[in-house]
Amino acid sequence: MALLLTKITRTNVIQRVYPLLLLSGLVFFSSAAFANSDGSGVITLSDRCPPSFMLSDDNHCLLRNRYQLYNSLGDHGIGGLKTALPAHRDGFSPQQIDLGRLLFFDPLLSADQSVSCASCHDPNKGFSDGRGLSVGIAGRENSRSAPSLWNSAFVKQFFWDARANSLEEQALSPLFSLQEMGNNPTQLLDSLKAVEAYPRLFKQAFPNREQLTLDSIASALAAFQASLISLNSRYDQYAHGYAEALNAHELEGLNVFRSFVARCSQCHMPPLFTNQQIAVIGTPEPAGMPRDVGAEKTFNSAKLRGGFKVPSLRNIAETAPYMHSGRFATLREAAEFYTGGRGHAVPEGEELLLHWHISEPNLSSDELDRLVDFMRTLSDSSLLPAIPESVPSGLKTISEKQYEQN
Amino acid sequence: MNRTKTLGVLIVLAAFIGGWQWGQQGNDTPQITSSVGGASFAGGFQPESGDAVNTALPARSAIGQTLVVNPGESIQAAVETAQPGDTIQVMPGIYSETVYIDKNDIHLVGVIQAGERATLDGLGKLNDAILYSGNNILIENFKITRYKGNGIMSQAGNNFEIRNNIVIDTGIYGIFPQLGTNGLIEHNVVSGIADAAIYVGMSDNIHVAHNEVFDSVAGIEIENSRHAIVENNYAHHNTGGILAFITPGLPIKTTYDVIIRNNFILDNNTPNFGAPGSTVAGIPAGTGILVMAADDVIIEGNIIVNHKVAGILINDHGNASGLTLDPGADPNADRVMILDNVMHNNGYETIDEVRAFALTELHTGDIDIFQIGPSDGSCIINRHRYHHVGIGDFGECDFTNTDSIHNYLLAGGAKPRVIEPAERGEIAYLGICAGCHAYNNVLIGPAVKDIQAMYADNAKGIASYINAPFKIRPEYPEMPAQNYLDAETQLAVARYLLTLDK
Numbered sequence: 001m002a003l004l005l006t007k008i009t010r011t012n013v014i015q016r017v018y019p020l021l022l023l024s025g026l027v028f029f030s031s032a033a034f035a036n037s038d039g040s041g042v043i044t045l046s047d048r049c050p051p052s053f054m055l056s057d058d059n060h061c062l063l064r065n066r067y068q069l070y071n072s073l074g075d076h077g078i079g080g081l082k083t084a085l086p087a088h089r090d091g092f093s094p095q096q097i098d099l100g101r102l103l104f105f106d107p108l109l110s111a112d113q114s115v116s117c118a119s120c121h122d123p124n125k126g127f128s129d130g131r132g133l134s135v136g137i138a139g140r141e142n143s144r145s146a147p148s149l150w151n152s153a154f155v156k157q158f159f160w161d162a163r164a165n166s167l168e169e170q171a172l173s174p175l176f177s178l179q180e181m182g183n184n185p186t187q188l189l190d191s192l193k194a195v196e197a198y199p200r201l202f203k204q205a206f207p208n209r210e211q212l213t214l215d216s217i218a219s220a221l222a223a224f225q226a227s228l229i230s231l232n233s234r235y236d237q238y239a240h241g242y243a244e245a246l247n248a249h250e251l252e253g254l255n256v257f258r259s260f261v262a263r264c265s266q267c268h269m270p271p272l273f274t275n276q277q278i279a280v281i282g283t284p285e286p287a288g289m290p291r292d293v294g295a296e297k298t299f300n301s302a303k304l305r306g307g308f309k310v311p312s313l314r315n316i317a318e319t320a321p322y323m324h325s326g327r328f329a330t331l332r333e334a335a336e337f338y339t340g341g342r343g344h345a346v347p348e349g350e351e352l353l354l355h356w357h358i359s360e361p362n363l364s365s366d367e368l369d370r371l372v373d374f375m376r377t378l379s380d381s382s383l384l385p386a387i388p389e390s391v392p393s394g395l396k397t398i399s400e401k402q403y404e405q406n
Numbered sequence: 407m408n409r410t411k412t413l414g415v416l417i418v419l420a421a422f423i424g425g426w427q428w429g430q431q432g433n434d435t436p437q438i439t440s441s442v443g444g445a446s447f448a449g450g451f452q453p454e455s456g457d458a459v460n461t462a463l464p465a466r467s468a469i470g471q472t473l474v475v476n477p478g479e480s481i482q483a484a485v486e487t488a489q490p491g492d493t494i495q496v497m498p499g500i501y502s503e504t505v506y507i508d509k510n511d512i513h514l515v516g517v518i519q520a521g522e523r524a525t526l527d528g529l530g531k532l533n534d535a536i537l538y539s540g541n542n543i544l545i546e547n548f549k550i551t552r553y554k555g556n557g558i559m560s561q562a563g564n565n566f567e568i569r570n571n572i573v574i575d576t577g578i579y580g581i582f583p584q585l586g587t588n589g590l591i592e593h594n595v596v597s598g599i600a601d602a603a604i605y606v607g608m609s610d611n612i613h614v615a616h617n618e619v620f621d622s623v624a625g626i627e628i629e630n631s632r633h634a635i636v637e638n639n640y641a642h643h644n645t646g647g648i649l650a651f652i653t654p655g656l657p658i659k660t661t662y663d664v665i666i667r668n669n670f671i672l673d674n675n676t677p678n679f680g681a682p683g684s685t686v687a688g689i690p691a692g693t694g695i696l697v698m699a700a701d702d703v704i705i706e707g708n709i710i711v712n713h714k715v716a717g718i719l720i721n722d723h724g725n726a727s728g729l730t731l732d733p734g735a736d737p738n739a740d741r742v743m744i745l746d747n748v749m750h751n752n753g754y755e756t757i758d759e760v761r762a763f764a765l766t767e768l769h770t771g772d773i774d775i776f777q778i779g780p781s782d783g784s785c786i787i788n789r790h791r792y793h794h795v796g797i798g799d800f801g802e803c804d805f806t807n808t809d810s811i812h813n814y815l816l817a818g819g820a821k822p823r824v825i826e827p828a829e830r831g832e833i834a835y836l837g838i839c840a841g842c843h844a845y846n847n848v849l850i851g852p853a854v855k856d857i858q859a860m861y862a863d864n865a866k867g868i869a870s871y872i873n874a875p876f877k878i879r880p881e882y883p884e885m886p887a888q889n890y891l892d893a894e895t896q897l898a899v900a901r902y903l904l905t906l907d908k
Binding site for chain 2: 048052083244356
């Protein structure tokens with residue numbers, strides 16, 4: 001291991017070493033920090049909050065991050081460098097967060113016990129899956145790309161088409177979607193209750209609830225998702241005042257990003273790098289795929305046909321391919337779309353009310369490269385949660401499966 | 407196509423209602439109100455404290471250095487050297503660069519010698535002339551020309567002044583502060599802009615005064631902003647003179663408390679050359695003042711002359727085309743208040759939609775004021791002076807002027823959050839250090855209690871170590887330098903770490 005470390009530059013040692021440690025099984029976590037077997041084989045839940053959270057006297061985990069040093073106009077959480085983030089979800093207990101983590105990685109939640117939440121939201125792939133279109137149980141292909149879960153605590157609307165308004169509402173949907181985890185409420189509850197540890201762990205996380213319920217499952221998954229904080233990128237260092245954090249190319253990229261020629265930052269607004277609105281931008285679908293109507297269905301309005309939620313660009317370099325249906329393989333291709341001309345990829349006969357910022361910026365090849373350079377500075381997985389060594393069902397987690405494949 | 411039909415339906419429906427109202431009000435004797443010495447507006451922004459001020463920049467706590475930039479040198483290089491409190495003087499000459507200021511309290515001042523200015527020339531190739539994201543920024547006395555994006559743009563900056571700049575042919579916006587509180591934009595001359603010459607976007611407490619804006623699509627635009635005063639400007643030969651908008655689909659969804667007063671708004675009939683799809687592309691050429699969906703807008707004391715479509719055009723989102731759906735934005739222009747204005751020769755060659763709606767009130771000929779769509783609580787005085795359409799619902803205003811309102815600037819400026827050192831330390835510890843360190847056990851790095859044992863009360867020792875770590879314990883990976891934290895934060899986090907007990 002010492003040999004391995006010497007090859008790694010000092011400044012990035014955490015980001016690079018941490019995942020390596022996890023994958024190679026050389027994890028230092030002791031029993032108190034996260035749920036684990038305590039040596040007797042009994043799984044218990046952590047009584048500590050994840051990093052970036054402070055444990056209150058009444059056992060709530062409260063978010064702390066450096067953007068809390070700032071204000072934002074009208075508390076909307078959008079602006080520039082030293083601007084507060086949008087309002088967030090927190091206040092879950094350490095036990096709820098940790099139970100959520102176990103559930104998140106447990107394939108027991110799917111109908112055939114083949115996939116877990118982490119199959120499509122893999123922590124080693126930016127909480128996405130590296131695919132254009134996600135694949136559920138029995139190889140069923142979905143029509144959209146798995147969004148990253150980093151910084152879900154700040155998100156107000158969920159799914160590409162903004163059809164859910166809370167983490168809890170979101171959490172249950174994939175469990176019962178035939179294309180995703182294919183489960184149903186009865187089987188889900190029965191299978192969880194049939195595992196020795198789960199009723200006990202649910203009682204520990206939700207001491208006031210008599211029964212193991214769907215609400216508790218949704219709450220625990222929401223608690224875990226709200227704990228995924230990524231705010232320590234090199235961009236963040238720059239934003240907080242360390243001018244040397246970005247090199248000349250990246251700074252050039254930042255200025256293209258926020259210039260009114262490219263206008264990226266008008267929708268991907270700092271500090272979350274999304275304004276959380278719906279935008280119709282007219283990206284092409286993969287060959288042979290019909291037009292995804294997106295938010296037209298959610299809001300029952302043709303004006304939003306082909307509209308999707310503006311995604312955060314934090315950790316965007318980790319979540320290729322891009323757009324709602326994964327049409328673009330690289331960040332460069334995704335950036336290039338915006339300079340192709342307003343509506344250039346909208347097929348004949350398709351009527352879309354394109355967003356006003358979709359214009360004709362005529363970005364140069366160099367400018368596109370610089371945009372990519374800048375977007376790469378938005379990566380940070382320094383607070384990556386640990387993948388459980390084992391889950392209560394005893395089924396294999398994604399890391400074990402990946403380990404076998406390798 | 408569908409939208410045109412929708413508009414048609416609305417107009418037919420409105421024809422019935424409008425005609426009915428017209429019939430009701432008939433030919434009343436004019437109610438003549440003197441705007442001299444009457445009641446002043448009692449609403450609007452109420453400052454928490456302090457007397458009215460004429461500046462948006464708070465007094466500098468310390469006067470820093472003055473850095474001088476000469477032709478052939480880089481303005482940006484000076485910005486990078488500058489510390490908060492410093493002033494950068496740019497001598498007359500041509501500078502072709504993008505200047506970006508990502509720090510607080512910098513004054514960027516062009517020096518004008520015998521009429522020759524420090525000139526930022528984008529050569530038709532560079533994107534923006536000046537970008538900033540910081541508080542307490544002053545930008546004055548420049549000439550800016552031939553940029554593709556914006557002349558002067560900010561994204562989040564409070565307490566700014568943009569003054570005495572000449573901005574010519576710079577693409578999308580001449581002067582564009584966005585997401586800022588407390589700003590003064592005065593004495594600028596801005597022309598040849600493909601969107602708005604001066605565009606205040608999603609901002610609060612803004613004062614736009616004594617500017618000349620011309621040969622642009624929009625002269626001055628107040629969009630999704632609150633507590634703004636636009637006064638004593640000269641807006642001429644644009645497509646539309648002065649605008650107060652709610653654009654749907656933006657994350658901040660209101661515009662209210664806007665005073666448009668004492669402006670010269672003349673001859674804004676320039677054909678619309680806005681980019682396809684842009685909001686201003688929908689402005690009909692020949693509009694003096696346009697109010698769309700904004701609330702609590704007062705229009706007072708303006709001279710509004712020679713506009714083909716209308717002197718004042720007020721509409722809701724429902725009667726505008728090309729806008730997205732935004733359930734979070736109120737579509738109506740409520741509480742529009744029109745006080746005395748000088749208007750003549752407006753609406754003499756209006757567009758079909760306006761003419762058709764006017765006919766429903768049996769109105770033909772000139773149109774000074776045109777209003778369409780629901781508009782609750784709106785009022786006007788001396789309506790008999792104007793050619794007007796669609797204001798049958800407007801009551802009589804119970805005030806005649808805004809004399810009691812000096813401006814909406816904040817005495818002492820918008821205040822930053824006050825952070826106690828302990829809070830700063832806690833935030834940095836939890837947000838950064840806790841990824842690798844826990845109190846009682848080993849994560850990636852050693853336990854905090856072991857660090858405490860080693861450093862005892864030596865917070866400075868810890869601060870110095872995290873700034874430039876070296877390997878102490880062979881069994882742990884080497885700690886990455888935390889030198890991106892400023893010295894104050896390094897010390898705060900060290901002190902916090904020493905206080906931990908669980």
